[in-house]
Amino acid sequence: MKRQPLWRISVVTTPEAEDAVAELLGRLLGEGASSYYDVENQSSQVSVYRPQAPPSSARLRQALKTGLQRLRDCGLEPGWGTVTLRRVRHEDWAESWKRHFKPIEVGRSLLIKPSWSRRRPKPRQQVVVLDPGLSFGTGQHPTTASCLKEVTRHVGKGASRSFLDIGTGSGILAIAAAKLNYQPVRAFDFDPDAVRIARENAKNNGVNLRLTRADVTRLPRRPARRYDLVCANLISPLLVAERKRIISLLNQGGTLVLAGILKTEFSAVQAAFEAAGGVLQRTESRQEWQSGAFHFAKKAPLTAKKV
Numbered sequence: 001m002k003r004q005p006l007w008r009i010s011v012v013t014t015p016e017a018e019d020a021v022a023e024l025l026g027r028l029l030g031e032g033a034s035s036y037y038d039v040e041n042q043s044s045q046v047s048v049y050r051p052q053a054p055p056s057s058a059r060l061r062q063a064l065k066t067g068l069q070r071l072r073d074c075g076l077e078p079g080w081g082t083v084t085l086r087r088v089r090h091e092d093w094a095e096s097w098k099r100h101f102k103p104i105e106v107g108r109s110l111l112i113k114p115s116w117s118r119r120r121p122k123p124r125q126q127v128v129v130l131d132p133g134l135s136f137g138t139g140q141h142p143t144t145a146s147c148l149k150e151v152t153r154h155v156g157k158g159a160s161r162s163f164l165d166i167g168t169g170s171g172i173l174a175i176a177a178a179k180l181n182y183q184p185v186r187a188f189d190f191d192p193d194a195v196r197i198a199r200e201n202a203k204n205n206g207v208n209l210r211l212t213r214a215d216v217t218r219l220p221r222r223p224a225r226r227y228d229l230v231c232a233n234l235i236s237p238l239l240v241a242e243r244k245r246i247i248s249l250l251n252q253g254g255t256l257v258l259a260g261i262l263k264t265e266f267s268a269v270q271a272a273f274e275a276a277g278g279v280l281q282r283t284e285s286r287q288e289w290q291s292g293a294f295h296f297a298k299k300a301p302l303t304a305k306k307v
């Protein structure tokens with residue numbers, strides 16, 4: 001049976017105005033809007049799919065223009081709010097979610113791409129192939145993207161460094177680290193599905209990692225081994241509560257990358273880790289998230305001050 005084409009009405013906006021624009025577009029067209037964040041352009045596209053074109057595109061554009069101006073009046077910056085109206089084949093729509101998962105280049109050394117992408121790596125670029133699955137981590141999320149940037153930062157600078165990923169999800173950070181010659185690479189997650197999926201992903205990428213099931217809250221206070229670079233993309237309360245255990249996993253002179261922190265919570269997390277001997281070296285904000293890379297010059301004190 002031949003299916004009718006669909007109409008896609010999209011507005012390009014800023015990440016901060018994404019929710020408000022989705023609400024506006026959905027209300028004007030009487031359909032739920034979907035949105036996705038384009039990591040490369042750092043913009044958001046909000047779209048509605050419907051069986052008919054809007055009765056008057058001129059009227060829709062005018063109503064959107066008025067609505068976007070109202071958002072500006074309320075202090076939200078929606079950008080230019082460029083509107084596109086396009087007829088799409090049903091098949092294209094069914095496949096459209098794949099467009100949300102575009103290849104991502106992290107610095108010059110790493111390319112993360114889904115299996116259906118034909119993108120070729122540049123010379124000396126390592127490739128991680130990952131499809132969206134049940135576990136967190138395709139590189140599209142701002143918190144993962146910040147961690148990946150830190151993982152690539154130390155590439156090619158002398159002897160290989162050891163790496164630990166706390167809460168590995170899909171295994172993306174650990175797989176990237178292994179591809180970039182960190183050694184040894186260890187990762188764990190308390191979710192058995194995440195461990196299973198991360199193992200499959202590691203196998204598909206031809207890397208050999210130590211991937212185990214473990215809960216950060218139950219780790220021994222004196223670990224058997226320590227690492228040069230530790231990534232913990234978790235949530236702020238867990239990071240703060242388990243800071244002693246997390247820091248104890250770090251080698252002297254090592255770097256700890258913390259992510260999964262809302263911008264509004266960052267200063268409290270920073271204070272907690274600085275009181276425990278860390279020095280914030282870099283911090284990065286992406287959308288509502290803020291990450292930080294902390295240097296620990298001395299062996300971490302196991303009696304961090306309470307904050």
Ligand SMILES: C[S@@+](CC[C@H](N)C(=O)[O-])C[C@H]1O[C@@H](n2cnc3c(N)ncnc32)[C@H](O)[C@@H]1O
Nearest residue numbers: 136137144167168169189190191214215216233
């Ligand atoms: C935000 S995801 C990060 C995944 C991946 N590392 C990344 O950067 O994309 C957080 C992961 O931490 C895991 N996690 C949450 N609490 C944990 C705990 N107490 N111990 C171990 N893993 C935990 C979750 O199952 C999830 O896979």
